[in-house]
Amino acid sequence: MVDFQLDEEQEALRVTVRDFAREQVAPVIAEHYEHKTFPYEVIRQMGKMGLFGLPFPEESGGMGGDYFALCIALEELARVDSSVAVTLEAAVSLGAMPIHRFGTPEQKEQWLPRLCSGEALAAFGLTEPGTGSDAAGTQTRAVFDEATDEWVINGSKAFITNSGTDITCLVTVMAVTGTNPDGSKELSTIIVPSGTPGFTVAPGYSKVGWCASDTHELSFDDVRVPAANLLGERGRGFAQFLRILDEGRIAIAALSVGLAQGCVDESVRYAQQREAFGRPIGNYQAIQFMIADMEMRAHIARVGYYDAAARMLAGQDFKRYAAIAKLNASNAAMENSRWATQVHGGYGFMNESAVGRFYRDAKILEVGEGTSEVQRMLIARGLGL
Template identity: 75%
Template sequence: MIDFRLDDEHETLRKTVEEFAHEEVAPVIGGFYEREEFPYDLVATMGRMGLFGLPFPETYGGMGGDFTALCVTLEELGRVDSSVAVTLEAGVSLGAMPLYRFGTEEQKTEWLPRLCSGERLGGFGLTEPGSGSDAGAMLTTARLDGDEWVINGTKSFITNSGTDITALVIVAAVTGTKPDGGKEISTIIVPSGTPGFTVSRKYSKVGWNASDTRELSFSDCRVPAANLLGERGRGYAQFLSILDEGRIAIAALAVGLAQGCVDECLRYVHEREAFGHKIGEYQSIQFKIADMEARAHTARLAYYAALAKMGRSEPFKKEAAVAKLTASNAAMDNSRDATQIFGGYGFMNEYPVGRFYRDAKILEIGEGTSEVQRMLIARELGLGVG
């Protein structure tokens, strides 16, 4: 018998995060969003709650939980706000997880306790101005000069890379040429403040306005050779595996946004009147909300299925792509329908659905576009060239 209920531990966590999201995030996040200000106090509270350390062992300052705990948390945060949710998602999945998966014992001991506590954040420098989905077109280079890596290049759209509490960025760079003539790609830890590492000012974004997103540049940036993360030349394989996990996390965040749209609409339609009736009495509104609930429910099952395979240590690349595609579609469709239900009020920043609409689009782009998800699904089904 298949049981989709959360166990007691995960349900307790869900309720705790739900309370935090509604009582501490919801009342203030709109102001942070409009000011395009990073919510340091909220992040500090999440750190004290142990959210940044959820899937990591207690040995490194973590909570000893699992990836399901992270996803449950992201869904509950996403029901209220995506900026706070993506700060957590990127801090864990992209900033800390590569260190845990591929770092030496010295690297994990040095960095993970501060990242797990939320006192510090990490970023993952993969995307470049001229290479988004095509990571193989990477131009950033790192060459060994004695006992140091010398890094040159530019990274774009990097989350958590320029806050006052950012400790490091993990940079993917071309470190040589493989025997077949292809690029040898490796990942290297670059601490914040390293000479030659420049963090540009914040982007002016359509959504996620209370999260930190920057362009990074490296000009003869030198770090110790010991800052190599994982095996030299395995960087491409490493970040592909990190992205597979991250897609489940982004799917959970997207489900939260999709469900948040349902939550807001249910409140609104019992208050708003038109032509002498509450608008929730009209079948056209009822059907629209029913479709929204169905999308959120289906997307949740998709990321639960991916989590189940991941938890059993089975291949889950296809399921992660299905979850990311399904959930981001649900978030985009639900935010559009919610905005329509709210009418003119949905176009006002004072209502959460307007923020949800602006935040939803990036979910179809970040950590692998919808087109890339379809490509991965097709490939896992045995389709492709040749």
């Protein structure tokens, strides 16, 4: 029998993160968002709760949970704020997960305990100024210097989350390391610790949304790291990152559902309090229908990411279902933020309102970790087209 109900342990996690988001994140996030500051105090609390270690084994310093547990936490955080949610998502599914999946025992021992505790963050260096969806177009290069047993990296990366905080410890960089027999680029991934000479983090971007998260352009000018910093097999970097992105799409779908559900939460609350023509606006059918459609979108999107996560954890082919979940959930987030702003009227257009932030945060969900167009390509390929 198909069961989309959370078990007792999962429900306890959901409630714990929900309460944390409402009691600790909600009161402070508007100020961080307005001033574009990183919420270090919130991140420290999340680390103490074990959220950064949710899907990792206990021997690595994690909580011994699974990827679905991470998704539950992301949804509940994003119901209140997406900047905090994406900080967790990028730190776990993009930052620490490549080391967990492909790292050597020595790399795992060196990096994972700090990453699982939230004391340090890692970033995922894929996107470049001239390459987004076309990851195979990577221009950053790494040349192996046999004399010093080091990789020498030159190039740049763009829009990299968690790459410039005071607690960022590394960036995993995809670079061209040679040429394959068929003439295509040989792509490998290499760990670059923060503070390595020649590794420069540009000032943070001025963004439309996710204003309390950390995003930078990175440059590498003759950056030298030991040969032991190669992550996984040489020439397998592209395949590794594709696996990480497939998983990450489920996480972004969960985050999108959280934003979509947050729009419902805020709209129901406002519709019960705001009066027009002598009655709460929630008594009017026009408002009721708007909110009913929002709840429908959030519910269907949640079922989609639950299904994709279940397939992944069962060891089944989940690529197409992850793309479906991400595409549908990001659409739901964008639509719900639009209608939540409509329900709130002029107040919804104010940046200090939750739905104002939701509206600004929603658009990037249709772009990050694969645009909506890329998701449609993946779905079509999965159907044999």
